[in-house]
Amino acid sequence: METKDIRRSNLRTLLDEHVAQGLTKADFAEKLGITASQLSQVTSNKHVRNIGDTLARRTEVSFGLPKGWMDTIQAGFVDKPGKTEHANNYSLQNLSRNYTDHTYRIEQLDVELSCGGGRMNSEYPDIIQSIEVDPEYAKRMFGGRPASSLKITTAVGDSMRGSVEPGELVVLDVTVSRFVSDGIYAFSYGDSVHIKRLQKLKDRLVVISDNKTYEKWEISSDEEEQLHIQGFVVGKWEMNYTRLG
Template sequence: MKIGDKIRHIRKANKMTLNELALRVDSDVGNLSRLERGKQGYSSDLIEKIAGALSVPVSELFSSNEPDDTVDSYSVSSIIKKGRKDVYRIDVLDVSASAGDGSPSKDVVEVIRSIEYVPDQARVIFGNRPESSVKLINVRGDSMEGTIEPGDLIFVDVAVSNFDGDGIYVFNFNGDMFVKRLQKVKSELIVISDNPRYREWSISEEEMPMLHVSGRVMLSQSQQFRRHG
């Protein structure tokens, strides 16, 4: 089943009009109508908004199974119960990470337990990394504001367990967890907050044993919601 047909079937199963869907995803009714009829392409941002409005994972919109017309609605919980194996599943990283002052509980809020993608889409986003090496964290602190906004999801390559060139890392230093930019200058690592209100600090060569890298941040995804009515 094509993605436009799938969107239309799930929308109707949820008893949602095209106008209501357009309002929820902040899009033009005509564009959505053409998308459902297969007359127009789509962006990843629009597909994510549509999946959110229909209360299904993005992967469900790309699945080939025919929807059951006797079912009143689709839900995340019902999809999980099916135990589908044709997805690329990313789970929450099993550490507390701070993008603020280092407190392991203050600056992280667990909003999402996992995200599922169809394999082809995951390959475009994450390359050939196996799903076991990609984890996610929901960041609430503001020290990386401008790059990672409060509430964003960050996707972390946990196969990286040491400093591997300048970039943004999730790491533990002397018992505190951080999400910060690391930059090597001579024998030191400079710890940088992209929000200029936070001062940078350094990890000396002698302090390196206190640094434990949990992974390197690959990308972030906004979790901002717009309420329409």
């Protein structure tokens, strides 16, 4: 099985398990930070949409599963077209204990599920694909966030100069899929993608570039359906390489 098929199988199993416990599909989708329509697409037998890295890792975080669970064929069930059969004594908790990962690796952002216009770093080369950090240091560095909740992407342009310089690696908490407080977010709006500061003022969001050369603009409550937040910026890495030989 390819990774896309394994992920689809595992997500169906999770969905079936939680529906059997009385959770609705709409509740399940909300817990993942996606719409019910998107859930139908990624679990459909017609393979309407594949499950990208962002949704796979978010699923693991949302349901307390270890990193990589979604990418591994899980013992205890057999996936058939349109049906998931559970083996005797099937338990999500037991499956979770069968998969362990002692590294703290932050992968590159995958925006496959975004509603925007393409990759966030399409105009800048993807030099760094992933970063591994000492787990104990990572706890202090990222406030206890699990690695599966973080992604890296390369900053493009100079609109956030002063906070984020062009070419720096930005670290995102991709479990944040809605506005939670004033801060810097990665988001799509209409057909464009941005890393900008968002500030809530009454019934509207103000989009702020820290580089004062750029004007502020606003997103009204009527326009918020066009806003799709990809993550909350929690930090950055300065990238500066000098060749010496």
